[in-house]
Amino acid sequence: MGMTLAEKILVRASGRESVAPDEVVVARVDLAMSHENADLVRKSFLEIGRPHVWDPSKIVIIFDHRVPAESERTATTHQAVREFVAAQGIRHFYDVGRGGICHQVLPENGHVRPGMVLVGTDSHTTTHGAFGAFATGIGATEMAGVWTGGTLWFKVPATLRILVEGEFRPWISAKDLILYIIGRLGAAGADYRAVEFDGAAIRRMTVASRMVLANLSMEMGAKVAFTPVDNTLLDWLRARTPEPLEQVAPDPDARYERVLRIDAGEDIWEPQIACPHAVDHVRPLSALGDVPVHQAVLGSCTNGRLEDLAIAARILSGRKVHPRTRLVVIPASQQIYRDAMRLGYLDTLVAAGGMIAPPGCGPCVGVHQGILAAGEACVSSTNRNFIGRMGSKDSQVYLASPAVVAASAVAGKLEHPAAIVKESEPCLVEA
Amino acid sequence: MSGGSLKLRGAVRAILGDNIDTDIIYPGRYLNITDRELTAEHLFELSYPEIRAAIRPGEFIVARRNFGCGSSREQAAAALKFAGVGAVIAGSFARIFYRNCINLGLPAVIAPDAALACAAGDELELDLAAGEIRNVTQDRAIASARLDPRAVELITAGGLIAYLKRKHAA
Ligand code: SF4
Numbered sequence: 001m002g003m004t005l006a007e008k009i010l011v012r013a014s015g016r017e018s019v020a021p022d023e024v025v026v027a028r029v030d031l032a033m034s035h036e037n038a039d040l041v042r043k044s045f046l047e048i049g050r051p052h053v054w055d056p057s058k059i060v061i062i063f064d065h066r067v068p069a070e071s072e073r074t075a076t077t078h079q080a081v082r083e084f085v086a087a088q089g090i091r092h093f094y095d096v097g098r099g100g101i102c103h104q105v106l107p108e109n110g111h112v113r114p115g116m117v118l119v120g121t122d123s124h125t126t127t128h129g130a131f132g133a134f135a136t137g138i139g140a141t142e143m144a145g146v147w148t149g150g151t152l153w154f155k156v157p158a159t160l161r162i163l164v165e166g167e168f169r170p171w172i173s174a175k176d177l178i179l180y181i182i183g184r185l186g187a188a189g190a191d192y193r194a195v196e197f198d199g200a201a202i203r204r205m206t207v208a209s210r211m212v213l214a215n216l217s218m219e220m221g222a223k224v225a226f227t228p229v230d231n232t233l234l235d236w237l238r239a240r241t242p243e244p245l246e247q248v249a250p251d252p253d254a255r256y257e258r259v260l261r262i263d264a265g266e267d268i269w270e271p272q273i274a275c276p277h278a279v280d281h282v283r284p285l286s287a288l289g290d291v292p293v294h295q296a297v298l299g300s301c302t303n304g305r306l307e308d309l310a311i312a313a314r315i316l317s318g319r320k321v322h323p324r325t326r327l328v329v330i331p332a333s334q335q336i337y338r339d340a341m342r343l344g345y346l347d348t349l350v351a352a353g354g355m356i357a358p359p360g361c362g363p364c365v366g367v368h369q370g371i372l373a374a375g376e377a378c379v380s381s382t383n384r385n386f387i388g389r390m391g392s393k394d395s396q397v398y399l400a401s402p403a404v405v406a407a408s409a410v411a412g413k414l415e416h417p418a419a420i421v422k423e424s425e426p427c428l429v430e431a
Numbered sequence: 432m433s434g435g436s437l438k439l440r441g442a443v444r445a446i447l448g449d450n451i452d453t454d455i456i457y458p459g460r461y462l463n464i465t466d467r468e469l470t471a472e473h474l475f476e477l478s479y480p481e482i483r484a485a486i487r488p489g490e491f492i493v494a495r496r497n498f499g500c501g502s503s504r505e506q507a508a509a510a511l512k513f514a515g516v517g518a519v520i521a522g523s524f525a526r527i528f529y530r531n532c533i534n535l536g537l538p539a540v541i542a543p544d545a546a547l548a549c550a551a552g553d554e555l556e557l558d559l560a561a562g563e564i565r566n567v568t569q570d571r572a573i574a575s576a577r578l579d580p581r582a583v584e585l586i587t588a589g590g591l592i593a594y595l596k597r598k599h600a601a
Binding site for chain 1: 497
């Protein structure tokens, strides 16, 4: 009988002949990623009492949530992790100024390959399903167990297949598609499941756009989320790693729990917005009326990539950020920062009145670089709008595409990009 | 950490709704606290500070579906545990949070109707291995899932760290 991609990868990683949904398997882990919370992992690891990690070459640590350190407490945890990394011989360490957001830095530096089992102490580790990896988030103590033995138990997930055909309308992007899907399925709609995205509309997407889908699938509870391993992806990866690459794919006769079909052009007419305070509280933009915004945030592991900065630069070129609004722009990595600088996007955004923050998570997790006051509203290209996520518990976060963030920054309120840039052009730019 | 018991008795401190995310349980601004015991201070800080203030050791938190969704932050489970919560009982749990609870030795019990079948202050008796919840105050049984054997092993060991310590010592 055919297998889904999740089943195939788990069969290989567990050394079994076959697996079925709900079975528990013990799989070897190919890559273990942590960010600042490596300090929690480190503490649990030391408590377990083993002298050495199982394989220092398979551990990657990337500082991103609080860079550069915003407080003495953070500086102290950074310091402790640096010392641990040196003592354990962990070579893949991206310190402040060397990397960016973990989910961008990992693939950008060739660490992720199709068919891998990848765990990270971050819920959005699902992002790496865009590279054909069985990639999922785990807690810090569980990671200490992985650091100790290099294996982890998984319950084999049932798979939800989402087929997207058709053409996107102007200004509609991967972010609108995934918000639309989350709005339909709900915050627990893919709980414990694997998700496989496929279809012509997905295969035409850039790798950056596919990452948006895999990243946000976490917000409907997905354990892992894949987009196709095709030539677009393999070419992207070949430019970043000399390692041999494998073209993994689900079997044609794989068994799915459910198949959802979407026509990008017929089903999604306008930008989708996740309204406060839930990611599945999704409404089409026109249903919202006048919503003034005090801050616009362009960045994060969801939408801080070059194509996102490009579309924002296009919308903000020759225009100004509305007097009522602050625009905070955060390139997802040092590499993207440099590319955006070279291509002039950052200059355009700064000239418009935007402020560039250093590559990292920025205000996404409510620590620094754009915290909201009570009563303020923010339009953000990030992935969570929970109560108090970006500051005051009485602030409001609206999640939207980069194009809507940029258009709203100009208008000072939630706005359709077509109202700012008159001629219609496709939203998916090459990056 | 000492081993945990599979039979618990305590009062329901609070009943919460659907989709209680880990930002609500433990705000992101305190994620640079990496001493587990200290996380308890900030439990439910933004939305339900009164719950944190009132918790007595061994009390239960009851919720509807998808409890613990969102961020993988282990501090959310740690804050509940070190604030003294005896178990979390919910209609369903988000997967990373569920694993975090069990790994820290905090029982997380799936009971689809728990939020409807008890009131704040009710006294409950839990038998985790048997999958039985008894609402002593209302004298009724509440349907619940049995904790799977792997979770039972971790809870009785007192969490994953204690479990692995023992395994590697053996
Ligand atoms: S950008 Fe936001 S969602 Fe992404 S890893 Fe950082 S804090 Fe998490």
